[in-house]
Amino acid sequence: MKTTVKKYLLLVLALIVVIAAFSGCGTTPVTTQTTATTTGETTTAGPTTISTEEQLTFSIWLYATPNDYYSTYSENPIVQYLNKKFNVILEFQQPAAGTEQEALSLMMGSGQYTDMIETSYYTGSINSLYQEGVIMDLKDQVQSSMPNLMNLINSDPTFKRNIYNDDGQLLKLLTLSKNDQMAWGGLVYRKDILATMTGGNIAFPSGKDVPTTIADWEYMLPLYKTYFEASGMAEYAPLIIPAVGYFATGELVSGFGVSPSFDVKNGQVEFGPTQPGFYNYLKKMKEWYDAGYIYKDFASRTNDLFYLPNTSLTYGAAAGIWFGLSSQLGDVMSMPQYNLMVDVQAMPSPLDTANNITEAPYRNSFSRYPTTGYVVTTKTKHVERLLQALDFLYAEENASMSGIGLTAEQVAEINNQLYIKNGLEAGAYSVDAGGKILRNALLLTGGALASNAEPFMNNRLPGYRNDKADNDNINEDIANGDKIWKTYDDSKNMNLFMTRTAAEDAVFTEKWPAINDYLNTMVPGFITGSQPLDDTSWAAFVAQLQAYGCDELTQISQATYDRYQSR
Template sequence: MRKMGFVLASSMLVLSILSACSNNTGEEGNKETGTNTNTEKPASEAPAAETALTEIPLPIASESFTIDYWRANDAKLTASLENFGEMAGYKKKEELTGIKANFTHPPLGQQKDQFNLLIAGSDLPDVIYYNWADAVGGPEKMIEDGRIIRLNELIDQYAPNLKKIIESDPDVKKQIALDDGTIYMFPLLKLDALKLNATSGLIMRKDWLDKLGLKSPTTIDEWHTVLKAFKEKDPNGNGKPDELPFTGNWGPGNLTKLHDFAPAFGLIGGFMMKDGKVTYGPIEPGYKDYLATMAQWYKEGLIDPEIMTNDGKAFDYKVTNNLAGSYQGGVFSGMGKFFNLMRGTDPNFNLTGVASPLAPDGKSYAAFNLNQKVLTYGEAITASADEDKLKYIVQWMDFNYSQQGSDLFNFGVEGESYTKEGDTYKFTDTIVKNPNGLTYDQALATYALSIMDGPINQDSKYLDALLFDQGQKDANAEWMKQSAELTLPPIRLTIDEASQVTSIMSQVNTYYNETMTAIINGTKPVSEFDKMVETIKGMGIDEAIKLHQAAYERYQSK
């Protein structure tokens, strides 16, 4: 799911923001007509004589045709299928609409390189589904270069379902458009943003808490008390001091991964909001207290000394062998997976989600934006698409946002993958107890997009139907209590702004990551923080903050 991803490390946060906050060059084109200055072909012209659709007719076209469609594949789907065209949802969509999608997928893990090769060539498919935050220059550059087209007029005319969502939700209207108002994709939406985005956070062994007579910690001091008890009071009961109070599965990296605890000090580990202005968390005064606390925990052995080198296999071993007391993870990969693995071997095994420790102002802050409704993933129409078929392609895309399309791509085929009673959806044994040995996420991937990512409005009822253990449900509820006030909205940097910020942050990140890691692991004193701040300021962080502030103000004025 997530691929819907949350970024906790400063360096990763900055990279994500820079890629998502792409160039805004649309003002140089013709905004009124939507034409592209570098191609003779109109970007999107809907016949004025036609009445705008109020619903999608089925079948859509009088004669069937095929859409050439490029998107990254997904490991959950490839566990049993070759491509998305074999998914039951797309087969049913073809049956209903009369339009077939011919999918092309780059090799797993090579989508960025293959996208760059694709977009540089002259032979483009009709539709590309991509994380447009990763496109060099952003969607603005893609439009300017005649790679993809502006969709505003086509949506007005032929996409009644997406149009209704845009017009009825001010957040979607802001987040779906570029700074000049251009809409370029049919996106992955999360209209129930808080519930759907609050699917990861801090996780703790509840059975250990119960055994030691402790409650879930709510402050950073209470966290220290609990972690110390995990280390000293043998909660796994094997008579050995082998417990790892806090661990992680980030693989090789640095200790910026501990930024899950930064909100307890009123900040996050990257660009953030403070009193309505953009600032940079690691130079804020509270960051010194954060570093001092993490250094103390590390020295006391409360943090797994292998936290920077654990890979997925090592992490799984530590959780399933009753060594891990707490960590950061998701309701599926960090909880559901281990509930399933431990159910038959340790009936007492239990997990709970814990909200971010309270900040000095008494609020629990999320380290990532819980309120983002429009993700950077979406399907765009290329300038190579047949102009005579544009209106049919748009209708085909819009079908996913209808009630019928939403049910199909969130839950699959009724009677096969799910049943429905009133407003309640329940997945069948085909999904939860797959006869072919597929895990529930692999099984659902053969039917629907919701467990992966795709051009849909992800329905929170899909989440409810997959949270089988009470611990998962409780975790989702706890993480929903967090505030997103510290996080930036999905702002966009222009090409010039992004270039300047990249130049500044490439230096800042390298120096900052090394220094803060050294402070936490004890090779440098906490007093090094003051020097770190001055050095980062000398590298131009104030200018980077200023550019983010300008982008934030543009976002607010949409």
């Protein structure tokens, strides 16, 4: 479960919406003060009155959201709250888990679109959907029907840059956040083993309290191997890496000064796997594999999630370093029944200081600027009513619905039976005299958000998200992990709000699969030795990537980056 955001607030937003009081099914017309713009600057316009007298139904396509409390997101408490307040029915259409890609493709191919579509599983071009007349440009409708969203857009230049595309169109409704997300995962190591093997005198060559360099790792890895061998374990792993031989989110490989894909350095886009640092990464991983430090059968673990690798080893106390979750930090993985106390701690990507690398240029991004969102199709009637309901979630005073849940007053207002039947009449949270957000203890486990908490909040509909509660409720290990996993910033990541033209998308769609497949075949081969690794084979590897078109894709990525910077 992801946890989100830093402690401090980045925005103090003045909201300009005036919402009339509602009662019953919300039959009172709503008057909002709206803004008008032609160039992104706003001017005061007349009020827009949207009647809620007629109950309307809107269909929404969303990927599967399996949980123990309800079978469809239509039953989500925040959805139910919007339904009652705005006299609408938000009706979700969700495929079975694991069939999302196929189901969405079938719907898009049939032309029988829902009113709104969540785009996480859409692999095509959003711009092309607009050009083909499938989705709306919401720019004008947002200005007239969503004053809360407009207020956010005009209060934060990055919000504005990310929401509008290169042509100034607003094609997708996003979730916006007060703060960066809390880091939910990253590289972890078993500190308790190091303490055992050194008599409590852990001494990293870097002189730091946390391992930060390749030399630090080469201090740890032999200790892990010796420990596991002495314990008589038949199967163990000082280090677990993904089956493809690298973390797509950038951990470890970034310590060699490159990314596993495209990144930006001094305004120039480069493709990491063709850079010298990637060769250095491959050589080091092969060296570690040959020494028995990397799990011997890593390449066969193709069904493992990178953030839940080989759980029989990680949860069986037989792994030293892996990609872990914030919920694994500290002593929570201990097995007291076997008198084994485990101490899992976070660490950043290790720097290849031998090759003068001083920072990791790419890491998993926990930005407050998300990339997924919803498009509204041209079949939608009364779009202003749909946007009016969604705009409620963009008001700062309602931001706690996203990421936290309902208050006691809101539970009572709609008599929400999900909350009441699960002992949450007091709501998902309260606020103490000092302004600290206190989650209901029923929704916490070990200082982190419990796995059963998400069904009680809005984590799917777009809106303005308040994740301050995560910082107000986390333990010291998780807070420290958040800081360590953000040691290096993500400014060199390719911003996913950069949009390609339809022609550029066509090139990417044609060329990227071959590049990706080649990478994911050759990298584990180089590491395990099934492919020779030397200067000659490295040159051939780069040449083949170029033959598949990586240079052309780099040029396209540069163009998208330049256009984004000019917005």
